[in-house]
Amino acid sequence: MTAPGSTARRVLPRVLLLNGTVGAGKTTTADAIGALLRERGLPHAVVDLDALRRVWPAPSDDRFNGALLARNLAAVARNAWDAGADRLVLAGVAETVEDRSALEEAVAETIVTCRLVVTASELRRRLLVRHGPGAERDWHLDRAEELDAVLDGADVHDHVVSVDGDDRGRVATAVLDAVGWGPPVR
Known part of the structure; x- marks a missing residue:
């Protein structure tokens, strides 16, 4: 334990899980975070x-x-750790504490989670753009609502970032700042 007033650095988790319902922008945000980490010279x-x-x-x-x-x-x-990655950015879904624990066991690290949230109207718009008419689109629309409700009641999130109306770079920066992976203090 660090004593009050200590200048010891807080150790941050090396694994970030972007969690959220289908259509929330997890993969898009993960790719944008990867670009920011690359710009900063951080292996990931x-x-x-x-x-x-x-x-x-x-x-x-x-x-x-x-x-x-x-x-x-x-x-x-x-393989990523062996190849020199210092951080791992995961885009996916953990609906329960058990799901999060299974992911932590798989990566052999503690995970920090950030839920991406989007309004129902924006989520619907995104899914209608992404999927043409048919069973797949209908499944995603139903699953988005179902999963959003599940995640509302889940105790798996360390941070929450809204993605409505923001470009991917702003969302990626907001996530990095929220989880403590922002630019290093010099």
Whole structure:
């Protein structure tokens, strides 16, 4: 424990999870954060968790392929650390404390989470632009509402950043500032 008034540096988690409902901008923000970290010369990796779980069909008892995600993330994180990454930016969803713990176990690090929130009207607009008419669009619209409600009641977020009306660079900077990964003090 650090004594009051101590000048010891606070150790920040090396892993950031951008959490939020479908359409909130997790992947877009992760890519923008990666660009900012690159500009600052900070070794990192950006991982879209959906890509690590995308196998069909999912087991009937694991709707979103969480077990596969954990195995794949463990390998990707290990390889990123071995390749010299100092930070890991994850874009995905943790609905529960157990989900967050599984991700922490997979990366072998403590995770700081930042939920990206967007108004219902903006979320709907984004999903209508992203998905043409049909079953996939309808699924995403339904899932966005369902997941937003789940995340409202979840105790997994360290920080929350609104993404309405802001460009990706501003959102990325706001997230980095919120989690303590902003520019170093010189």
